[in-house]
Amino acid sequence: MAKGTKDDPWTLKTPPGTSDxxxxxxxxxxxxxxxxxxxxxxxxxxxxxxxxxxAMLKAHDDWMELGNADEQKEARPGTIEAWARAPDNPKRGWYGLKKGLRGRFANYVTPVAEALGLVELEHNPKNNRARAK
Structure with missing residues (x-):
């Protein structure tokens, strides 16, 4: 497995497997x-x-829908995407750092968490979920 550095990055696919x-x-x-x-x-x-x-998924103790959404769209409540924007998460708001591109957390961060062995992730064409390992 890659080291996850700029010189040795992770090359992964989005949860549905449609994009590198x-x-x-x-x-x-x-x-x-x-x-x-x-x-x-x-x-x-x-x-x-x-x-x-x-850590959030471990505390949740069940599967959670990803709920992918661009920054400009509302995240569906009760999803990983909603959590990644919530004022009560560990960052007290958005996990995304580039204004205008702060969304899609569930689409891009969950594959890394899976590759690191931290979560289980579904790979269906739509409506994927994740849970802690």
């Missing part, structure tokens, strides 16, 4: 970031996102 994504941790960024390149777009999330997601 490349991710790595950038601890020197301000703030430290999990960088995701999807197509030609670079998104950034707080570096602790995979571990924070796993």
């Amino acid at each position: 994504i490349t991710l790595w941790r950038d601890p020197d960024a301000s703030p430290p970031a999990l960088v995701c390149v999807a197509g030609g777009t670079e998104l950034r999330y707080h570096i602790s996102a995979p571990e924070d997601l796993a």
Whole structure:
């Protein structure tokens, strides 16, 4: 498995398996970031996102829908996407760091959490869910 650095990034697929994504941790960024390149777009999330997601799912103790949504769209309540924007999560709001590109957390962070062995993730064409391992 890749090291998850810029020189040795994770090359993964989105949960439905339809798109390739490349991710790595950038601890020197301000703030430290999990960088995701999807197509030609670079998104950034707080570096602790995979571990924070796993801790939340462990406390939830069941499957949770991903609920993918762009920043400009409302996240469906009770989903991972809604949690990643909630004022009561560990970051007290958005995990996404680039205004205008803060959404899609559930689509891009869950594959990393799965690759790290932190969560189980479904890979259906739609309505995927995740749970803590």
